[in-house]
Each structure stands twice: as C-alpha cells, then as structure tokens.
Amino acid sequence: MKVGPRTLSPLAVLALAIAGCVALDGLAGGDDSTRASGRSSSRACSAAGAPKCEHGSCVDEDGSARCACDAGWTGATCNECSVGSVCSAPSCAETECAAHSTCNDSSGTPTCACVVGYEPAGSDCVWKGVVRDPTFEDSPAGAWTVTGGVTIDASVKGAKDPGLAELKTAACTEAGVKQSFAMPALSTAEPLAMEIHARGTCQLPFIGGGLNIPCARPISVSIAGRGVEPFSLLYGDGSNRMCLGERAFGGPIELELFPSLCGSSVKSLALDHVAIVTAPECPAPGIVTNGDFEGVGGWTVSGTGAEVAASVGNQGSRGGRLHSTKRCDNPRLTGAFSIPLATPARPALTFTAKGTVNRRMRVYGNNGTVLGTIAGTAVYEKVSLCMPEYLNGMAPQLAFGLDDDQPDGSCGDPDDYEFVFDDVKVEDDPACTDAHVIDGGFERADVARYWQKTESGGSVTFVRSSPNGAKSGSGFVRLTQSGCSRTSSVSSVTTLPAKASGKGGPAIEFFYKATSATGITYRANATDLPPATDWTKSRVCFSSRRSGFSASITLAASAGDTCGAGSLSIDDVRTVHDAACPE
Structure with a gap:
C-alpha cells in the first residue's frame, strides 16, 4: 500500500523509517515544485541511477524516479531554462535552454526564447512554420x-x-x-521537409483528339x-515531400x-499548398539512412526483385539485393x-x-x-561516386536500380x-x-560511371591515353554509328553556374569533331551539330532560371531512314556563362 507522508503519526513514521520502508528526507511536505533542489521523496530516488535534479526535486511515480522541476526550469534533470523564463544563471554561457530555443542576456538576465519558426507550447517550443500564405489565399x-x-x-x-x-x-x-523568410539554424531545428501540393494536366496528341494525363x-x-529537380504529379493532383539539407537552414533564404x-x-x-513541415525521417548532413542495412526502415522497394536481405551484404551481413529475372522487372x-x-x-x-559481370x-x-x-x-568492391555540385547541402532521394541496359x-x-x-x-x-x-575531359579510369552510354547499331568508345587525338589531355569519347534508324549516345548530369549579372x-x-556522312545526324540535346574536321567549340544554352540547377547533356549520333555511317568525337565538356545565351 502506498502511504502518504502526511497521514502517519510521528511514531509510525519513525518505525517505518527504521524498517527501511520510507525515506525520511521525502517527508518535508509541500508540492514537487517547492521542495529543495535535489531532495528525494522515496526509495526510488535514493536508488542507483536515479536522476540528479539540478533545479527541482526527485519524486516517485509508481516506483519510478523522475524530476519535478522548480518554476522556470525544464528537462529530464531540470537543467534547461524554460521558454520565456528568467533563469538564475549569471549569463547565457551558464544557461542551457530547452530544445529549439536560444538564450538572450542582453537585458542583464539570461532568458530563453523559441528560435525562428517555433512557438511556445507550455515549457517547450513546437514548429509552427515559416512560409507565409502556404495555402495561396x-x-x-x-x-x-x-x-x-x-x-x-x-x-x-x-x-x-x-x-x-x-x-x-x-x-x-x-x-x-517566390518569397524570402528566415530559417532556424540547423543545430536548433528538427529535421524538416518541404511539402508541395499541386495540380496539372498535360495532353498527348492522338489522331482524332488528345489524351489528358498528369x-x-x-x-x-x-x-x-540551388535548384531541386522537378517533381511529378500523380493523377493530376499530387504532392511531393522533399527533405531539406543543410543549405536551407540558418539566416534568410529565398524559395522560388x-x-x-x-x-x-x-x-x-497550379500550386495548391507549399509549406515546410517537421520530418523525422529526413537524415542529418553526412548521413545515409540505414546505410549499413542493419537497422529498421530507411529503404522502400519498387518493381520486382528488390529487397533488404540477410547474409547478402559485405562479409555476410544484411544488405540490399536487386534481382531481375525478366525484362522490365526494374x-x-x-x-x-x-x-x-x-x-x-x-x-x-x-x-x-x-x-553479374557485364551488366x-x-x-x-x-x-x-x-x-x-x-x-x-x-x-565485393568498394565504389566511390563523386557527387555533382548542385547536391552540396541538399538531402535528395537515393535509389539503386536495375533498369534494362x-x-x-x-x-x-x-x-x-x-x-x-x-x-x-x-x-x-x-x-x-x-x-x-x-570528368568532362574523359580522363578518369572510371569515366563510364559518370557518362551513361547507349549503343544501338553503333558503339561508344572512351578513348584514353591518346594525347594526339584528344583536344586536351589524353582522353575523349568517340561515337560511331551505322545502319538505319539507330542512335548511339552518351549523357551526363552537370551543374549549371549560379547567376552572374553581365556574364551571360x-x-x-564542349569541343567536337564529326565526319561528313549522308544519313547521319549529330546532336547535343536538341541542337544539331554540323560536320567538322577539326575540334570545334559549341554550346547548349539553358534558361537563366536554371542557373544553379542540374542540367543533363546528351550527345548523339543518329542514323535515319536513309541509313549511313559516321562518327562524332567529344572532349572538354564544361559549364560556363556565355554571352550568346540570354541572362
């Protein structure tokens, strides 16, 4: 039976104390918040491992010890200054504020307040958001x-x-x-994500009419x-949730x-709703969620034949497994x-x-x-993939897949x-x-990791150790094509430079050489490349709004219905500001 200290006679208290049933120092009376800091109210508070309450008292809740904090203090051991409270520490250097709050002692007394984006909720700070008019009203x-x-x-x-x-x-x-707003520092915020709801309809042309699709x-x-890759809509009305990386935290940022x-x-x-929300699933900078596959969650499967499985990882641990048995399993x-x-x-x-070798x-x-x-x-071999510059400070999706190659x-x-x-x-x-x-110069031994090749009726060859054949260095790529209605190509993702006024x-x-051949067309994205016997500089312009975004470049040699044979060589691919491209 649980006995309250105020219901016992003095003799009964003394007898129970001698028997070890009641701790005398818990019988001072008064409520939790008025007891002397660090005092205990039960045997649970005297046991090993009981919390040391810095600004409060230890109390027994059904046999478990916890701290009941003095006014103005919070936290598991009452060591954090409550939001909006004036704490007894002499300065912020000696004050530890609750989560998502910071200390200000400009008035001479340290006071904790919620950081930008958060609002008080009792002694805590909870996320309220920073985007104004998220509903477009x-x-x-x-x-x-x-x-x-x-x-x-x-x-x-x-x-x-x-x-x-x-x-x-x-x-x-x-x-x-677009709008600008302040964001909390990474160290004071929870993991956050941008949530976007939108609607859109596109039309595919067909004989006798069109078909409306998302x-x-x-x-x-x-x-x-910094640009984020465009997102897709599902069934006309869709939402997309994107984890925010380190780049989005601290100081004012612009969202467009x-x-x-x-x-x-x-x-x-049309846009329906844009907000920044808490997202506990988003990883901290430098982290791959469950990258060793030993934890729970972190990975989702799609297609046929994908799983996280035991004994398939390096040295017999858990790992990711992709197994295709037929075309389009993906x-x-x-x-x-x-x-x-x-x-x-x-x-x-x-x-x-x-x-599988050769796949x-x-x-x-x-x-x-x-x-x-x-x-x-x-x-098993260790692989190192350099990340493109546009991903620095970002928290994108990551996927491993077997697509038909x-x-x-x-x-x-x-x-x-x-x-x-x-x-x-x-x-x-x-x-x-x-x-x-x-590797825009095609010099690396692992160049094929970064330049994706498609060979249909022709070949793609990464030529290395050929200083006489390359524009510079000793490497370049050569596409050869012959036959009819076939295309060979190489493609890669790049990072366009940030805006720079007056520079284009x-x-x-890039530089290219292309043989003159009937029935063969050479292209860089949608730009035709005329034949050139010597290394010739060319470019592909992008909208100025894409500054700082990723951009794909595809270089192709195609044989049309008239058939033919020819070759296209490429070297020294780079991103630039160009006066010939509109700012």
Whole structure:
C-alpha cells in the first residue's frame, strides 16, 4: 500500500523509517515544485541511477524516479531554462535552454526564447512554420511575389485546401512565385521537409483528339539559390515531400517555384499548398539512412526483385539485393541521404557492391536523375561516386536500380542478373575535383560511371591515353554509328553556374569533331551539330532560371531512314556563362 507522508503519526513514521520502508528526507511536505533542489521523496530516488535534479526535486511515480522541476526550469534533470523564463544563471554561457530555443542576456538576465519558426507550447517550443500564405489565399496579402502573369485566387478550392496559384499563363517561361523568410539554424531545428501540393494536366496528341494525363515533372523548385529537380504529379493532383539539407537552414533564404514545362501540351498547372513541415525521417548532413542495412526502415522497394536481405551484404551481413529475372522487372531500392554543405569539401557516395559481370546497376537521385553507373564484378568492391555540385547541402532521394541496359528485346523476355550492395556512406574523396561536370575531359579510369552510354547499331568508345587525338589531355569519347534508324549516345548530369549579372546565361560548352556522312545526324540535346574536321567549340544554352540547377547533356549520333555511317568525337565538356545565351 502506498502511504502518504502526511497521514502517519510521528511514531509510525519513525518505525517505518527504521524498517527501511520510507525515506525520511521525502517527508518535508509541500508540492514537487517547492521542495529543495535535489531532495528525494522515496526509495526510488535514493536508488542507483536515479536522476540528479539540478533545479527541482526527485519524486516517485509508481516506483519510478523522475524530476519535478522548480518554476522556470525544464528537462529530464531540470537543467534547461524554460521558454520565456528568467533563469538564475549569471549569463547565457551558464544557461542551457530547452530544445529549439536560444538564450538572450542582453537585458542583464539570461532568458530563453523559441528560435525562428517555433512557438511556445507550455515549457517547450513546437514548429509552427515559416512560409507565409502556404495555402495561396493571399493572406497576408503580398506574401508571395508573382511574375509572368501568375494569379493567386482564394476563391478556387484546391485538392488540399482553399486557394490556388495558377502557373499556366501566356508568359509561362516567366511565370513563378517566390518569397524570402528566415530559417532556424540547423543545430536548433528538427529535421524538416518541404511539402508541395499541386495540380496539372498535360495532353498527348492522338489522331482524332488528345489524351489528358498528369504532367511529368512540371514544377521546378529553387531553395537558397540551388535548384531541386522537378517533381511529378500523380493523377493530376499530387504532392511531393522533399527533405531539406543543410543549405536551407540558418539566416534568410529565398524559395522560388516555377513551371518546368511550357507549351501547348500543358493544359493547366497550379500550386495548391507549399509549406515546410517537421520530418523525422529526413537524415542529418553526412548521413545515409540505414546505410549499413542493419537497422529498421530507411529503404522502400519498387518493381520486382528488390529487397533488404540477410547474409547478402559485405562479409555476410544484411544488405540490399536487386534481382531481375525478366525484362522490365526494374527492381529498385529507394532511401535518403544528406550531403554536407562544406565538409567534406569533395563529397562522394561510397558503398561496396558486386553483381553479374557485364551488366550494370545505376544509382539515382531525385526523380530518376542518374548519379552513376556501376559495372558488375564477381566479388565485393568498394565504389566511390563523386557527387555533382548542385547536391552540396541538399538531402535528395537515393535509389539503386536495375533498369534494362540491353538495346533489344521486349518486356517479359528472360533476363536473369543480380546486384547486391552494402555499407552506403557519404565520405570525402580527393579525386572528386570538378563537381560541375564530373570528368568532362574523359580522363578518369572510371569515366563510364559518370557518362551513361547507349549503343544501338553503333558503339561508344572512351578513348584514353591518346594525347594526339584528344583536344586536351589524353582522353575523349568517340561515337560511331551505322545502319538505319539507330542512335548511339552518351549523357551526363552537370551543374549549371549560379547567376552572374553581365556574364551571360548558363550554358554547357564542349569541343567536337564529326565526319561528313549522308544519313547521319549529330546532336547535343536538341541542337544539331554540323560536320567538322577539326575540334570545334559549341554550346547548349539553358534558361537563366536554371542557373544553379542540374542540367543533363546528351550527345548523339543518329542514323535515319536513309541509313549511313559516321562518327562524332567529344572532349572538354564544361559549364560556363556565355554571352550568346540570354541572362
């Protein structure tokens, strides 16, 4: 029976104390908050491991010891100053504030207050958000700066809540919304994510009419001057949740959203809701969630044949396994990682892997952007993939997948191969020197990891140790093509330079040589390349709004219906500002 100290006679108290049933120092009377700091109220508080209450008293709750804090203090051991309280410490240097709050002693007395984005809730600070007018109801008025004829209409109900920002305008290429706001420091905040709800409809042309479908990757997002890959909508009304990396924390940042797609095929495109929310699943900088596969969660499976399994990892541990038995199985394991902003300065994604010889596994970022291709080996080997510059300070998705890498065949055809991988980490790699275009000079021994090749009726050859054949250095890539209706190509993801007034727009620059051949077309993205017998400089311009974003470059040699044979050589690919490209 639990006995209250005030119900016993003095003799009964003395008898119980002698018997060891009651601790005398717990019988002082009064409530928890008025007892002397560090005093105990039961045997539980006297036991080994009981908390030492710095500004409060230890109390017994059904046999378990806890601290009841004095007014103005909180925390498991009453060592944290409550939000809004004036604490007894002489300065902030001696004051430890509760989570998501900071100390200010400019008045002469240390006081704790919630950091930006948080608001008081009792003695704690809880996230309230920083985006103004997240529902696009124009409240407060002018919270969003709009361009290109965008309208914000509170009377139109979106899929999530009232209000829409209509991005499909006559000036679509200039359309967008943006606002600036303060963000808490990384050290004082919880893991956070950006949540975006949008709607959009695109039309595929067909004889006799068109088919309306959800738009693929219709909206681009820029956070603190760094672009995030466009996201897709599901069934016309979709949401996307993106973990925020280190770049998005601390000080004022600018958020901008604008159409990735413009043209007659886009029938409608609108933003419904944009907010920053707490996201405990998001990793801290430098972390790959459950990268050793020994924990729980962190990875989702898609396609057929993907799993986290025992005994398949390096040295018999748990690991990721991708096993395809037929074309179009497309097994994939998707997780998350976060790349620090400054340290390491040369970030690489490292892991151990093995797989079917002469087959490939791909590593993807957000929305299927290829970060690298890994060739199969019979035994586990450590792989180091340099990360592109645009991911520094970001927290993108991470996926390992087996996509069809054979040029011919149909879905359902037998195709049995496998990769397993383990020990996924973010580490520093001194070999990661130019992250804007990784190996744009085709000099690295592992060049095929960063340049994805497609060979259909032709060949792609990474030529190395040929100083006389290269534009500079000793490496370049050669595409040869022959036959009819076939294309061979190489492609890679780059980082466009940040905006720089007066220097021109962003571009990918390269040198090429191409033989003159009937029936063969050479292209860089959608730009035709005329034949050239000597190394010739060319470029592909991008919209100035893509400054700081990722950009893909695809260089191709194609044989049309008239057939033919020819070759295209490429070297010294880099990203630049170019006066010939609009700012």
